[in-house]
Amino acid sequence: MPSHFSKISDVIHFDAAKATKADLARGTTLFAGLNCFEPGQAQHIHAHRGGKARMTVGEETLIAEAGTLVWAPAGVPHGVDEALERTVLLVSMGPPPG
Numbered sequence: 001m002p003s004h005f006s007k008i009s010d011v012i013h014f015d016a017a018k019a020t021k022a023d024l025a026r027g028t029t030l031f032a033g034l035n036c037f038e039p040g041q042a043q044h045i046h047a048h049r050g051g052k053a054r055m056t057v058g059e060e061t062l063i064a065e066a067g068t069l070v071w072a073p074a075g076v077p078h079g080v081d082e083a084l085e086r087t088v089l090l091v092s093m094g095p096p097p098g
Contacts, residue, residue, distance in 0.1 A: 004057035025071040051087025
């Protein structure tokens, strides 16, 4: 059974000629990925907040810190067990809830 927690550093890769993309999670209705940059490559300025929470997906529980992808496929129970500091989560899903 695949893990629902990923180490982002395991999928990062770089190319001197252009920024690269790395898949973090790919399902039939959701995609999440990374853009990776070498020195001199650019992207528009923006910001992200960190955080830390104990989370469960299926039968797995882990303290997820900034830089951790938590992947919960459709039909797999999941949730935040406890926020351990002020935490902001980026939630991405498709199709939209409701």
